Amino acid sequence: MNKQIQNLYERAQKEQRLIIGLMSGTSMDGLDIALCDVTGSGTQTQIQILAFKTWAYNDDFRTKIKAVFSKRDVDLQLVCLMNEYIANVHAELINLALKEWGYKNDQIDFIASHGQTIFHSPKSLHKLTDYPNGTMQIGDGDHIAVKTGIITLSDFRQKHLAGGGEGAPLAVYGDYLIFSKESEDRVMLNIGGIANFTYLPGSLKANEIFSTDVGPGNTLMDQYVQKHYNIFYDKNSEIASSGILNEKLLSTLLNCGFFDDDFPKTTGPELFNLEYLQSAQKASATESIEKEHVMATLCHFSAETISNAIKKCFGANAAATVFMSGGGMHNPLLASLLKVKLPNSVFMSTADLGINPDAKEAVLFAVLANETLCGSPINFGQRQGVPSICMGKISLPE
Secondary structure, three states, X not given: OOHHHHHHHHHHHOOEEEEEEEEEOOXXXXXXXXXXXXXXXXXXXXXXXXXXXXEEOOHHHHHHHHOOXXXXXOOHHHHHHHHHHHHHHHHHXXXXXXXXXXXXXXXXXXXXXXXXXXXXXXXXXXXXXOOOOEXXXXXXXXXXXXXXXXXXXXXXXXXXXXXXXXXXXXXXXXXXXXXXXXXXXXXXXXXXXXXXXXEEOOOOOHHHXXXXXXXXXXXXXXXXXXXXXXXXXXXXXXHHHOOOOOHHHHHHHOOOHHHHOOOOOOOOOOOOOHHHHHHHHHHOOOOOOOHHHHHHHHHHHHHHXXXXXXXXXXXXXXXXXXXXXXXXXXXXXXXXXXXXXXXXXXXXXXXXXXXXXXOHHHHHHHHHHHHHHHOOXXXXXXXXXXXXXXXXXXXXXX
């Protein structure tokens, strides 16, 4: 047997595994690195975060990603080069984190890398009848494995596509294993660039669970302040809080077929971008309103789409237990609007369940890798968009 295959087999057989989960989202703020202690698999999975940090991307690196991000027309050579470039940067950051935390690389069993999404194109968005769902994440797993010396699982979303899904969201798999609780219906709400949630029924029946994107989280607000204020995001919603909701603009922003589609569904900045906003402003004759009023309206837009999606599941008087994660939960205006729009629901964070909300997405990929190596596909029934599969390509370091 090849010694690398033997190494993979032996590490997968361990009772206790150290797995690094990586997440770099559409907000492109940095690389989340979560070092997880994992035992068991399936519904017996136990996970503890041993260390976590977000390595903030510098402006140069972020600019390089943006040059190939969410564009139909792009320099193919640059996409090719960025696939390796991002992987090398991520590998370097992993090595630095392990040194900072006092771990040697050979102590780590596996890396689970989400990669960097540069384009997401489900059929509901591209509407090309001859073509399937598509998505692309770059940051090659082989480069990470070789540069760190650690077996790496990557490119998780392609298997989801192959199994009949849209490549997103994948949170349903990890949320079910980590956060389900008998006799308590839960909503695991993650507000990143795009907002998504997983519904976890108290019945614990996997065939009743689903995860879905619901619309923009931070993406439109971030894009707007980056263009008009030359800042990365609206810290503490200072700009949005100084503005006033424009009802005409909000109504036009909400006039989109995506919001009428059934769950589960996916979307991305390919739809919700500044062109979308500009079209809505033109249609609502709000092109001249003050920038802070635009920001206030965009924040209301995110809150409205999230709350409407939860009401779609639980009814107009939704009384859900909502556990929040992602950067959007730190937006005080957005958080307060959600509580106003869902007055009968209880809002908490995944910290109340023992998982740092900023680390949650990275942890979920560690769980996905653990299932591929040590578990088996969870039976989610025959529902469209939730294939019962294990995900992730395996890259060996030698």
